[in-house]
Amino acid sequence: MASQAFSVTTLPSAAPAQIATPSTDAPAKPKPCCVCKEEKAKRDDCMLFSKSDDPQKDCVSTIDQYRACMAGFGFKI
Numbered sequence: 001m002a003s004q005a006f007s008v009t010t011l012p013s014a015a016p017a018q019i020a021t022p023s024t025d026a027p028a029k030p031k032p033c034c035v036c037k038e039e040k041a042k043r044d045d046c047m048l049f050s051k052s053d054d055p056q057k058d059c060v061s062t063i064d065q066y067r068a069c070m071a072g073f074g075f076k077i
Contacts, residue, residue: 032073
């Protein structure tokens with residue numbers, strides 16, 4: 001059998017590619033699920049465990065606190 005010679009050429013290692021990210025001056029808006037967690041928990045507890053026939057009326061103050069907190073992050077509910 002004949003011996004075959006071959007050469008392997010190596011390429012210089014390339015620098016890792018950088019992912020292009022859009023550059024904006026404004027910070028990213030947080031997701032609604034990630035803000036006002038304490039206010040949301042208080043609102044939910046009030047609504048779930050209210051003994052009133054109309055929990056929405058019974059929990060107006062906690063609902064308003066939650067709405068004000070969400071509005072502070074730019075969410076309208």
